[in-house]
Amino acid sequence: MVGKQPVLLCFRPEHIRYFLVENPRNFIKPGTATGAGLKLFLGDGLLTIDGEQHRQQRRLVQPAFHKHRVDSYATTMTRYAQETVDSWQPGTVVNMASEMQYLTLRIITKTLFDVDSIEQTRQLGRAFDAVISSGPQRSAVMGRLLPSFSARQEREREEGARVIDTFVYGLIEQRRKMNQDTGDVLSMLLAAQKNEPGSMSDKQIHDHVLTFVAAGHETAQNTLAWTMYLLSQHPHVRARLLAELQTVLNGRVPTLEDLAQLPYLEAVINEAWRFYPPAWRQARMAIEDFELDGYHIPAGTIAILSQWVVHNLSDIWGDPENFRPERWDRQSGQQIPQGAYFPFGLGPRICIGMPFAQLETKLLLATILQRYVPQLAPGARVVFQPLVTLRPRYGMPMHLDTNDTLTRALQAV
Numbered sequence: 333m334v335g336k337q338p339v340l341l342c343f344r345p346e347h348i349r350y351f352l353v354e355n356p357r358n359f360i361k362p363g364t365a366t367g368a369g370l371k372l373f374l375g376d377g378l379l380t381i382d383g384e385q386h387r388q389q390r391r392l393v394q395p396a397f398h399k400h401r402v403d404s405y406a407t408t409m410t411r412y413a414q415e416t417v418d419s420w421q422p423g424t425v426v427n428m429a430s431e432m433q434y435l436t437l438r439i440i441t442k443t444l445f446d447v448d449s450i451e452q453t454r455q456l457g458r459a460f461d462a463v464i465s466s467g468p469q470r471s472a473v474m475g476r477l478l479p480s481f482s483a484r485q486e487r488e489r490e491e492g493a494r495v496i497d498t499f500v501y502g503l504i505e506q507r508r509k510m511n512q513d514t515g516d517v518l519s520m521l522l523a524a525q526k527n528e529p530g531s532m533s534d535k536q537i538h539d540h541v542l543t544f545v546a547a548g549h550e551t552a553q554n555t556l557a558w559t560m561y562l563l564s565q566h567p568h569v570r571a572r573l574l575a576e577l578q579t580v581l582n583g584r585v586p587t588l589e590d591l592a593q594l595p596y597l598e599a600v601i602n603e604a605w606r607f608y609p610p611a612w613r614q615a616r617m618a619i620e621d622f623e624l625d626g627y628h629i630p631a632g633t634i635a636i637l638s639q640w641v642v643h644n645l646s647d648i649w650g651d652p653e654n655f656r657p658e659r660w661d662r663q664s665g666q667q668i669p670q671g672a673y674f675p676f677g678l679g680p681r682i683c684i685g686m687p688f689a690q691l692e693t694k695l696l697l698a699t700i701l702q703r704y705v706p707q708l709a710p711g712a713r714v715v716f717q718p719l720v721t722l723r724p725r726y727g728m729p730m731h732l733d734t735n736d737t738l739t740r741a742l743q744a745v
């Protein structure tokens with residue numbers, strides 16, 4: 333019990349399957365019932381609605397995330413990644429967490445909403461930081477276990493939320509005035525509003541836009557920062573990855589077509605998602621009583637499902653403490669039972685942005701590593717901050733070694 337709230341901690345793959353794949357209709361997101369947690373910030377976006385409303389809205393927005401559509405974003409992703417890399421100076425230290433936040437925010441606002449303003453992106457990044465840093469305080473269950481935040485943090489959160497709201501409503505307004513289909517997600521939402529009266533309120537569009545921007549960059553930025561950290565701590569893995577990139581790309585910018593030739597790149601990112609899952613826990617609340625493992629569990633119970641824990645079970649993974657991309661090798665890798673690995677969730681509410689994130693993280697990492705081999709800066713403190721996502725608490729200061737290091741790294745193996 334947490335206070336008067338019955339809570340169930342579920343840490344086995346079969347439990348993950350039970351809640352997410354086999355019985356999703358008996359469970360809702362706790363925040364949608366209590367109005368707490370992410371619901372406070374994201375309102376009625378796809379992440380924070382349930383039942384029939386969720387099924388209807390997911391059907392409406394799904395086409396924007398089909399693979400062929402997402403694939404068409406590849407050149408924007410690599411172009412922006414190159415611009416970021418061009419802005420760096422060899423031999424300096426950058427905070428990789430905020431660099432990746434800026435880059436992934438730029439990509440999401442450009443690809444999904446056709447917005448490209450450097451100043452606006454920086455401002456939005458700061459606003460999201462302020463809002464997300466105060467996230468757990470308001471979460472339905474976890475917030476009660478964590479210390480309260482100060483009045484100053486609360487003011488910063490409110491100011492952050494205001495900046496984000498102004499951006500989103502401004503975007504909708506601007507697009508309405510243009511009255512033109514630009515083929516992006518926002519056009520699709522506005523068209524649905526026009527063609528299917530009652531399907532989409534203005535507030536609903538606002539909440540979708542906000543959700544896509546928030547969910548679409550926060551998790552990807554963490555993936556990239558953690559993956560670069562892991563590579564800097566595992567020179568053998570890094571050397572093998574750099575060798576693959578050199579063989580296939582030989583210094584040129586990666587394209588969509590190249591990705592099929594880069595299986596180790598994919599394995600490194602899959603392993604990073606196992607090791608440091610950006611979404612480290614999910615929660616579900618029972619609508620009706622249910623039976624699990626012979627126990628009768630009452631309606632209203634909140635189940636916490638944790639990627640962080642399940643991705644580290646030694647009877648499943650053998651050596652979970654080792655960062656070992658080889659376990660993802662298609663021929664010689666491990667057999668992984670369904671429910672043991674779920675960085676994007678599972679079942680009907682699996683992350684709608686998964687194809688986007690898979691494409692983006694591979695292209696960005698490959699583009700960056702063509703030019704730089706980032707090393708953790710001396711004296712950097714790397715500490716987890718498990719908020720809505722798993723963030724590095726003090727950022728990720730990294731020294732930008734150039735590709736000469738590549739030769740040395742390869743020789744070191």
Ligand code: HEM
Nearest residue numbers: 378379547548551552611614675676677681683684685689
């Ligand atoms: C590494 C990147 C990402 C990770 C690890 C991730 C993880 C997740 C997880 C675990 C869920 C399920 C949450 C739950 O059911 O409780 C989810 C849902 C969702 N994600 Fe992602 N995500 C990522 C990238 C993205 C991107 C790029 C977008 C949008 C462009 C996005 C949009 C969403 C949305 C809208 C949902 C709600 C889907 C629904 O309930 O129907 N995510 N994500």
